[in-house]
Amino acid sequence: MGTLSRADVAHVAHLARLGLREEELARLEGELNHILDQYAILARLATDAIPPTAQTIALENILREDVARPSLPVDVALGNAPDRQGDHLVVPAILGGDGGGG
Amino acid sequence: MSAPAARAAALERYEAVIGIEVHCQVRTASKMFCACAVPPPDAAPNTHTCPVCLALPGTLPTINRAAVEHVLTTGLAIGASVPPATRWDRKNYFYPDLPKGYQISQYDLPLAANGSLTVETSEGPVTIGITRAHLEEDTAKLIHAAAPDGRRVSLVDFNRAxxxxxxIVTEPDVRSAEQARRYAEELRLLLRAIDVSDAEMENGQLRVEANVSLRPRGTGPFGTRVEVKNMNSIRAVERAIDFEIERQAAALDGGEPLRQETRGWDDAAGATYVMRVKESSDDYRYFPEPDLPPLVIDAAWLAALRAALPELPAARRARYRALGLPAYDAAVLVNDEGMRVAFEAILAAGPGLPPKEVANLVTGDYGRALNETAERTASGLAGRADAASLAHVLGEVVAGRLSRANAKEVVAEHVVGGRPAAAVIAERGFAQISDADAVGRIVDAVLAANPAAVADVRAGRSQALGFLVGQAMKASRGQANAAVVQAAVRERLGRGGDG
Known part of the structure; x- marks a missing residue:
C-alpha cells in the first residue's frame, strides 16, 4: 500500500475534472498515500471468511410501485441554478469532454 | 471498386467481430429511482424533475418495481439466468449530464445473464449470445449553444435524468452488418411482444451501439475495437457497420494503426467520425451503491413473470409455419401487430378456413383497409371490423360464392362502416352464382340467342368464346361465377379445357 504515483494522482484529478498545480499534486500524493497506509493496516485483518457487503442494514427487496407523482415547478427546480437561459440550466461548455453515457 | 465489391473483398481477408449494446427505455409511468413521471418526447425542459433526480443533498433513491420486472421478463424471454441476488453499483464520471456525478447501474450482478437470441439471415439462422441485461438510469440532455454574451455554453434539461x-449486451458473436440489423430487428420485435417497451428508435426508446473490430481470417485475437454510436434507425445500423468494416479494412491494409475510440454515425454523409477516445472501464471506478438494498429474486416471483409471458415471436412464427404458411407470410404477420391480431381472430371465427387464405386476406385486402384507418376496435381490428364478418367474406370466396374482386370491396366497406359482411354482399348484389345448373340455364339462353357466335366457336374462332362468356356474365348482371360460366360454355360447345 501507499504506492500511488504522481501520475496516478494526476489521472484521478483528471477524472474528477480538477485542474491541480504541481505543488497541489505533490501535497495530495503524500496525503492520499497516507490514507492508503491506514487501509493497509485494516487489510492485515483475516477477512477470508467474511463475505463482502456494501450494506449496513439488513433490508432487501424494498421496491416502489410504479406510480407517478407531481414534479417540481420549473422555477423551483432551477431555483438554485447560478445561471439559466429560458427553462434550461446553463453550464460552461465542456469541449472534448466525455459523457460516460450509458 | 463499388462499395459492395470493396466490402466483399475486405471480408475475404478479414473477419468482422461485432458486439452490440442496446439501451432500451422500459415502459414505466415513473422514473427509475423517483416518482417523477417519465416525460413525453415533447415535454418542456426541466418540467419532470424532483430533489431525487436533481441529486439534491440528502435525497435517497427508491427502486421502481415495474422497471425491475420488465428486465426480469426480458431475461426470461431470452433464456437468461437470473442470479439469486443482484445489487446496484455506481458508475462514476463527471459531466453536466449526470447530476449525482455517478450513474446508478449494475456492474457484476446484472438482473439477467447468459441468454441468447436466434435470428434468421440470408445465410440461415444465427444464434447470438447475450451476455447480460441490466437496469440503469438515463442522463440529462445537453444542448450545446452560445449564451447571449457569446460564451459557449451547454444548456441542461434534467427531464430524462x-x-x-x-x-442489453451481446457476446462478440455478430459477424456482419446484416446479422447486426437482424438482431436489432428481432430484439425490437421481442421487446414489443413481451410489452416491456415501445422500442421506437426515432425517439430514443431504443438506442443501438456496436463494437466493431476486424481480424485476419483464421486468426484468434480480436483487433482494435471501435464503438459506433448515433445509429438512429435499423437501416443506419447496417450502413454504419458496413462503413466501419470497410474503413478498418482499408486502414489495416495501409498499415495504419486503429485507435480504440468512439465514433458517431453521420447518416447524411454515410460515414462515421471520431467522437472521443474511449476511457477504460476502470476509469468509471464502479463500486456498490450503498443507498439501495439488494434485490433477492425468488422462484415464486420469477414463476409469476414467466406465467405472464405471451407467445414469443420465434414460437409464433414456428406455429404459423406449422399451419402451412410460407416463412415470408409468417414473418409479415408476426412483425405487424395489427395483422397478427386479425389473423388470429379470423382463424378463431372461421376454424375451417385455410390458414394460407386467411393470411392472404389479412396481408392483402384487410391490410390495405388497416393502413387506411387509424381507428381500431376494442379487440384491435381495423375500423369497425369484426372477425366473424371477415371470416364470412373469406368463407364465401373459398366456396365460390363471392369473387375476389368483390371481396375486396366488401372488406373495405365492412371495415369503414361496420355493417355485417353478409348484408353488404346482399345489398351490393355480390352473391355469386356458382351453382352449375343455375349458370347452365343462363348459358343455354345466351347460346340460343347468339347462333352466329356459336357457329364461329365451332369453326375454331376462339374470340367468339370470350364474347359468349361475356354475354352470359352480362345476363347474370355480373353475379355468375366467371370460371363456372366459362366451363359451361366450353362443355356445351365441346371445346374442352384447353381452349
Missing part, C-alpha cells in the same frame, strides 16, 4: 434504461 433518471428515466429507466435496460442495457
Amino acid at each position: 433518471g428515466v429507466p434504461l435496460m442495457e
Whole structure:
C-alpha cells in the first residue's frame, strides 16, 4: 500500500475534472498515500471468511410501485441554478469532454 | 471498386467481430429511482424533475418495481439466468449530464445473464449470445449553444435524468452488418411482444451501439475495437457497420494503426467520425451503491413473470409455419401487430378456413383497409371490423360464392362502416352464382340467342368464346361465377379445357 504515483494522482484529478498545480499534486500524493497506509493496516485483518457487503442494514427487496407523482415547478427546480437561459440550466461548455453515457 | 465489391473483398481477408449494446427505455409511468413521471418526447425542459433526480443533498433513491420486472421478463424471454441476488453499483464520471456525478447501474450482478437470441439471415439462422441485461438510469440532455454574451455554453434539461434504461449486451458473436440489423430487428420485435417497451428508435426508446473490430481470417485475437454510436434507425445500423468494416479494412491494409475510440454515425454523409477516445472501464471506478438494498429474486416471483409471458415471436412464427404458411407470410404477420391480431381472430371465427387464405386476406385486402384507418376496435381490428364478418367474406370466396374482386370491396366497406359482411354482399348484389345448373340455364339462353357466335366457336374462332362468356356474365348482371360460366360454355360447345 501507499504506492500511488504522481501520475496516478494526476489521472484521478483528471477524472474528477480538477485542474491541480504541481505543488497541489505533490501535497495530495503524500496525503492520499497516507490514507492508503491506514487501509493497509485494516487489510492485515483475516477477512477470508467474511463475505463482502456494501450494506449496513439488513433490508432487501424494498421496491416502489410504479406510480407517478407531481414534479417540481420549473422555477423551483432551477431555483438554485447560478445561471439559466429560458427553462434550461446553463453550464460552461465542456469541449472534448466525455459523457460516460450509458 | 463499388462499395459492395470493396466490402466483399475486405471480408475475404478479414473477419468482422461485432458486439452490440442496446439501451432500451422500459415502459414505466415513473422514473427509475423517483416518482417523477417519465416525460413525453415533447415535454418542456426541466418540467419532470424532483430533489431525487436533481441529486439534491440528502435525497435517497427508491427502486421502481415495474422497471425491475420488465428486465426480469426480458431475461426470461431470452433464456437468461437470473442470479439469486443482484445489487446496484455506481458508475462514476463527471459531466453536466449526470447530476449525482455517478450513474446508478449494475456492474457484476446484472438482473439477467447468459441468454441468447436466434435470428434468421440470408445465410440461415444465427444464434447470438447475450451476455447480460441490466437496469440503469438515463442522463440529462445537453444542448450545446452560445449564451447571449457569446460564451459557449451547454444548456441542461434534467427531464430524462433518471428515466429507466435496460442495457442489453451481446457476446462478440455478430459477424456482419446484416446479422447486426437482424438482431436489432428481432430484439425490437421481442421487446414489443413481451410489452416491456415501445422500442421506437426515432425517439430514443431504443438506442443501438456496436463494437466493431476486424481480424485476419483464421486468426484468434480480436483487433482494435471501435464503438459506433448515433445509429438512429435499423437501416443506419447496417450502413454504419458496413462503413466501419470497410474503413478498418482499408486502414489495416495501409498499415495504419486503429485507435480504440468512439465514433458517431453521420447518416447524411454515410460515414462515421471520431467522437472521443474511449476511457477504460476502470476509469468509471464502479463500486456498490450503498443507498439501495439488494434485490433477492425468488422462484415464486420469477414463476409469476414467466406465467405472464405471451407467445414469443420465434414460437409464433414456428406455429404459423406449422399451419402451412410460407416463412415470408409468417414473418409479415408476426412483425405487424395489427395483422397478427386479425389473423388470429379470423382463424378463431372461421376454424375451417385455410390458414394460407386467411393470411392472404389479412396481408392483402384487410391490410390495405388497416393502413387506411387509424381507428381500431376494442379487440384491435381495423375500423369497425369484426372477425366473424371477415371470416364470412373469406368463407364465401373459398366456396365460390363471392369473387375476389368483390371481396375486396366488401372488406373495405365492412371495415369503414361496420355493417355485417353478409348484408353488404346482399345489398351490393355480390352473391355469386356458382351453382352449375343455375349458370347452365343462363348459358343455354345466351347460346340460343347468339347462333352466329356459336357457329364461329365451332369453326375454331376462339374470340367468339370470350364474347359468349361475356354475354352470359352480362345476363347474370355480373353475379355468375366467371370460371363456372366459362366451363359451361366450353362443355356445351365441346371445346374442352384447353381452349
